[in-house]
Amino acid sequence: MATTPSTTALRREAKRPARRAPAPVPELTAGEDATSIGAAREAAKGCHRCQLWRNATQTVFGEGPENADVIFVGEQPGDQEDLAGKPFVGPAGRIFDSILDDAEIDRRKVYVTNAVKHFKFEPRGKRRIHSKPNAGEIQACRWWLDKELSLIKPNLVVALGATAAQSLLGKAVPITRMRGDVIEREDGLRVFVTVHPSFILRIREQEEKEAERERFLKDMRKVKQLMGA
Ligand code: SF4
Numbered sequence: 001m002a003t004t005p006s007t008t009a010l011r012r013e014a015k016r017p018a019r020r021a022p023a024p025v026p027e028l029t030a031g032e033d034a035t036s037i038g039a040a041r042e043a044a045k046g047c048h049r050c051q052l053w054r055n056a057t058q059t060v061f062g063e064g065p066e067n068a069d070v071i072f073v074g075e076q077p078g079d080q081e082d083l084a085g086k087p088f089v090g091p092a093g094r095i096f097d098s099i100l101d102d103a104e105i106d107r108r109k110v111y112v113t114n115a116v117k118h119f120k121f122e123p124r125g126k127r128r129i130h131s132k133p134n135a136g137e138i139q140a141c142r143w144w145l146d147k148e149l150s151l152i153k154p155n156l157v158v159a160l161g162a163t164a165a166q167s168l169l170g171k172a173v174p175i176t177r178m179r180g181d182v183i184e185r186e187d188g189l190r191v192f193v194t195v196h197p198s199f200i201l202r203i204r205e206q207e208e209k210e211a212e213r214e215r216f217l218k219d220m221r222k223v224k225q226l227m228g229a
Pocket residue numbers: 044047048049050051052053059116117118137140141142144
């Protein structure tokens with residue numbers, strides 16, 4: 001049988017503060033109101049969207065002019081990038097710089113970043129061995145890449161390797177088959193697909209290494225043409 005609440009119970013209920021929606025988790029909203037790359041970079045320093053911040057030294061955000069025509073997207077920071085807090089400063093970054101130079105692309109005029117902004121590694125003795133980010137980590141960090149894309153509004157994006165292509169295109173793509181292709185996303189953004197420069201470093205045989213460098217240079221010359229298109 002239904003009972004009528006007593007006057008005391010009704011008074012108690014009236015005094016209770018109104019229920020509020022739960023407060024947003026700060027690390028999931030950090031950067032939402034960022035209207036510049038500098039503000040987004042600052043907000044990303046405290047990002048906890050996935051677990052990779054736990055073991056890395058710091059967030060390695062993208063770098064370059066905010067009005068860049070092209071954004072190069074790598075996989076994730078390496079050991080040296082993690083320590084320096086800057087993207088593309090390790091061995092792969094150096095070979096990337098020298099090839100951009102040969103292709104007459106001014107590195108100071110392009111924006112470089114990574115699909116995942118914390119270094120993922122496995123400790124082996126004193127060394128930290130690079131470990132590939134998984135689909136969940138790529139998806140979590142895509143929020144920051146999307147932020148960079150929306151602020152810079154580039155004319156072209158270059159996906160350097162499988163992780164970058166997966167983040168930019170929203171699915172895994174076969175890099176060897178699609179290398180050199182330009183894919184237009186639904187939002188109209190053109191994505192040029194190629195390998196990551198670290199691929200060249202991993203080749204042991206000198207002749208093969210030089211041939212791969214030439215192929216990458218050819219890709220970068222194509223990028224240079226597309227930048228002006
Ligand atoms: S890898 Fe990306 S999503 Fe994950 S904690 Fe770092 S900045 Fe955040």
